Amino acid sequence: MSRFIVFLLPLAVIAGFWLLSRQESKLAHDPTHKSFFQRNGAVLGIVFIALVTFWMLFLVVMPYLYMVQESFHPRLPPMKRGGPEDFLTIQQYKSFFVEPSSGNWNTLHLRAFFFSILTSVFVTAVNFAICYPLAYYMAQAGTIQKVRLLMLCLIVPYWVNEILRAFSLRLLLASKGLINQTLMGIGIIDTPIDFLGTNMGLYVGLSYAYLLIMVFPLYNAIESLDKNQIEAARDLGAPWWKIHRDVVIPYAKPGIASGCTMVFMLSAGSLAAPQFLGGPSTLWFTSIVYDFFFQAFNWPRGAAYAFILLTACIIFVLAILKLFKVSLGETIR
Amino acid sequence: MSSGVELDHITVKFGNFTAVKDATLDIKSGEFFSFLGPSGCGKTTILRTVSGFLDPSSGVVRIGGEDMAGIGPNKRPTALIFQNLALFPLMTVSENITYGLRVRGADKAARMKRADELLELIALPDQGKKLVSELSGGQKQRVAIARALAVEPKVLLLDEPLSALDLKLRQHMRNELREIQKRVGITFIYITHDQGEALTMSDRVAVMSDGEILQISDGKTIYDSPATSFVASFVGENNPMPGTITKAGKTGAVLKTAFGELRGANPHGLKVGDKAILFVRPESISLGKGAADATITSQILNVAFEGNVSHIFMKGAGKKELSVTVGRHGGAEIPAKGAKAAVSYDPGYAVVLPEGKMARE
Ligand SMILES: Nc1ncnc2c1ncn2[C@@H]1O[C@H](COP(=O)(O)OP(=O)(O)OP(=O)(O)O)[C@@H](O)[C@H]1O
Ligand SMILES: [Mg+2]
Numbered sequence: 001m002s003r004f005i006v007f008l009l010p011l012a013v014i015a016g017f018w019l020l021s022r023q024e025s026k027l028a029h030d031p032t033h034k035s036f037f038q039r040n041g042a043v044l045g046i047v048f049i050a051l052v053t054f055w056m057l058f059l060v061v062m063p064y065l066y067m068v069q070e071s072f073h074p075r076l077p078p079m080k081r082g083g084p085e086d087f088l089t090i091q092q093y094k095s096f097f098v099e100p101s102s103g104n105w106n107t108l109h110l111r112a113f114f115f116s117i118l119t120s121v122f123v124t125a126v127n128f129a130i131c132y133p134l135a136y137y138m139a140q141a142g143t144i145q146k147v148r149l150l151m152l153c154l155i156v157p158y159w160v161n162e163i164l165r166a167f168s169l170r171l172l173l174a175s176k177g178l179i180n181q182t183l184m185g186i187g188i189i190d191t192p193i194d195f196l197g198t199n200m201g202l203y204v205g206l207s208y209a210y211l212l213i214m215v216f217p218l219y220n221a222i223e224s225l226d227k228n229q230i231e232a233a234r235d236l237g238a239p240w241w242k243i244h245r246d247v248v249i250p251y252a253k254p255g256i257a258s259g260c261t262m263v264f265m266l267s268a269g270s271l272a273a274p275q276f277l278g279g280p281s282t283l284w285f286t287s288i289v290y291d292f293f294f295q296a297f298n299w300p301r302g303a304a305y306a307f308i309l310l311t312a313c314i315i316f317v318l319a320i321l322k323l324f325k326v327s328l329g330e331t332i333r
Numbered sequence: 334m335s336s337g338v339e340l341d342h343i344t345v346k347f348g349n350f351t352a353v354k355d356a357t358l359d360i361k362s363g364e365f366f367s368f369l370g371p372s373g374c375g376k377t378t379i380l381r382t383v384s385g386f387l388d389p390s391s392g393v394v395r396i397g398g399e400d401m402a403g404i405g406p407n408k409r410p411t412a413l414i415f416q417n418l419a420l421f422p423l424m425t426v427s428e429n430i431t432y433g434l435r436v437r438g439a440d441k442a443a444r445m446k447r448a449d450e451l452l453e454l455i456a457l458p459d460q461g462k463k464l465v466s467e468l469s470g471g472q473k474q475r476v477a478i479a480r481a482l483a484v485e486p487k488v489l490l491l492d493e494p495l496s497a498l499d500l501k502l503r504q505h506m507r508n509e510l511r512e513i514q515k516r517v518g519i520t521f522i523y524i525t526h527d528q529g530e531a532l533t534m535s536d537r538v539a540v541m542s543d544g545e546i547l548q549i550s551d552g553k554t555i556y557d558s559p560a561t562s563f564v565a566s567f568v569g570e571n572n573p574m575p576g577t578i579t580k581a582g583k584t585g586a587v588l589k590t591a592f593g594e595l596r597g598a599n600p601h602g603l604k605v606g607d608k609a610i611l612f613v614r615p616e617s618i619s620l621g622k623g624a625a626d627a628t629i630t631s632q633i634l635n636v637a638f639e640g641n642v643s644h645i646f647m648k649g650a651g652k653k654e655l656s657v658t659v660g661r662h663g664g665a666e667i668p669a670k671g672a673k674a675a676v677s678y679d680p681g682y683a684v685v686l687p688e689g690k691m692a693r694e
Contacts, residue, residue: 228419235384236433236484237407246432250423 010057017053071303092304116285120267123206124260127214135218166205166276173201201277206267214259221255254330261317268313336397336487336520337362343392345378352378354544365514367523369531370541376524380490384413412481416492420465426476427461433484451479471502488520507534528568540564565612567692574611574650581605586685591650596626597683608688613678615658623677630675633668
């Protein structure tokens with residue numbers, strides 16, 4: 001029964017949309033303002049609402065809800081679903097901390113979880129360190145032609161799909177790859193450096209994958225800063241790093257927060273780069289989720305793990321935003 | 334401690350374009366010096382060269398006798414007030430004012446003390462905790478001045494700081510700026526395209542056009558004895574009457590114009606046959622006949638009554654109308670519109686200048 005509660009929610013959403021449209025016409029104090037239906041006619045209005053509702057419900061809300069309810073059920077073959085063995089349980093969530101079969105701490109998964117989170121934090125930091133000077137240059141220092149060229153160089157590699165990009169990095173970084181060959185060829189090293197085994201490849205791949213996602217929010221934020229403010233600070237005697245500390249970074253904080261949030265979230269949830277570029281002993285948390293869904297066919301546990309990751313990331317991001325005194329609204333400005 | 338500013342044959346180029354041509358001048362310590370000129374004539378460029386944001390293509394900038402080449406804006410004893418003020422929006426008023434001290438490493442107590450002093454100076458006491466966005470236009474203006482003064486510059490550079498204010502406030506701030514300058518006693522270099530501002534506030538004014546300095550003098554001299562036709566037409570109202578010189582002497586020259594032969598002072602010593610322009614200011618003209626070579630007869634097109642004065646517009650020599658300003662109690666009755674009337678001027682207040690560029694109306 002509980003499995004089907006979720007299908008009542010669409011009705012609630014429809015009701016929500018209806019209330020919203022009522023609210024909209026109420027808020028229209030402006031006498032020339034026409035309500036949504038007056039503007040579009042009844043037929044079109046209904047079609048619009050129905051389409052948006054359909055999109056939201058079937059493509060956004062329902063799959064998530066289905067996953068949520070899935071995660072609170074035991075793993076059962078299809079025939080037994082809804083039967084006496086089907087009940088609401090948090091055992092899937094528990095299994096993340098304690099191995100169900102042995103009763104020991106589930107160190108493998110816990111370690112993968114923290115490794116993924118910490119690596120993502122690291123990748124975010126590296127990305128910021130690379131992108132901030134780049135964005136600053138593009139937004140304030142560079143001439144138009146150079147900035148255009150730079151943007152092109154940044155964007156074009158992203159026309160190639162993610163998997164191909166990860167693979168080509170692998171080719172570069174492998175023991176017999178281009179970089180090792182070159183370094184050995186010119187005699188800097190005698191034995192190849194194990195970039196992939198030491199997770200170097202993973203860090204590089206992840207940083208590279210989300211470069212653009214960091215650059216553009218930073219660029220947008222810094223670009224709107226009045227050049228005169230930078231010059232005013234300089235005129236008052238500030239050396240360059242104090243100008244950044246006191247004027248540019250405080251101003252760009254919403255952009256920084258938004259770039260860092262996105263890079264962190266995407267990196268923690270990434271799949272391709274860790275699979276292709278991680279070392280043999282590296283276990284990425286999303287790979288575990290993936291395996292539960294597609295190798296073990298254990299959807300409930302996979303869903304539970306996915307939500308653990310999602311919740312952890314959200315809490316982490318909110319905590320960081322709070323720490324740096326940025327409101328969530330500012331990051332999507 | 335001298336804090337004069339010397340520009341020694343300064344030229345500034347942007348690519349092929351020369352924004353400032355061979356500017357040489359000597360601003361004295363404690364002087365209120367203005368650059369006056371139309372938009373785009375290179376005023377900001379000169380200021381940025383003095384403050385160190387631009388390097389001159391050739392020439393030397395000296396402040397207090399010291400060559401400033403290779404010294405960055407953060408190391409020069411100047412403070413710049415930007416055309417748009419450029420206050421830091423995320424800092425409070427006090428933080429704005431003391432930013433220059435903060436980056437120099439002054440401790441908090443010293444900064445607070447200085448902030449209070451400066452807030453007192455700019456008549457905004459106890460407003461230090463406000464955000465810049467909570468201030469009015471005139472208050473922002475004063476905060477920008479205080480922020481620049483906080484670092485105790487030898488020279489304060491002001492780039493049209495009043496242009497964003499409305500007329501009343503602008504007039505009020507003129508007096509206030511002059512007051513502040515007298516109190517702190519440092520050199521002010523002031524940029525404006527508003528001649529009223531330049532003439533009322535400055536000890537000396539440099540009039541610029543197209544990157545060139547045309548005249549450097551006190552306001553009265555610039556108004557009464559303009560050096561070129563551009564200065565004559567840019568500063569104040571003026572009636573230009575072009576023509577050819579028919580008589581020339583030490584005391585003056587006579588010019589054949591569309592209104593007949595007219596006389597004026599001849600500071601450039603122009604010779605017979607030279608093309609020249611006679612400039613007579615509207616307030617130097619009065620109703621009624623005078624000497625034959627200082628009388629103009631023309632048709633009255635319009636009369637504008639403005640309370641204390643009336644402006645009479647007569648058919649002019651060229652496209653431009655001849656403008657005459659008469660006082661309330663100027664004696665003679667103003668003839669009716671459309672009538673022919675004779676007006677005359679004192680040739681001592683009219684000036685004959687070589688033909689040259691004029692300011693755009
Ligand atoms: N960075 C630059 N590159 C190229 N040309 C410039 C640059 N800065 C200024 N110019 C040019 O130099 C000339 C003088 O500019 P400047 O800003 O000094 O004028 P201004 O007298 O301050 O005018 P305004 O009263 O409008 O502020 C202008 O024609 C301008 O186009
Ligand atoms: Mg300017």
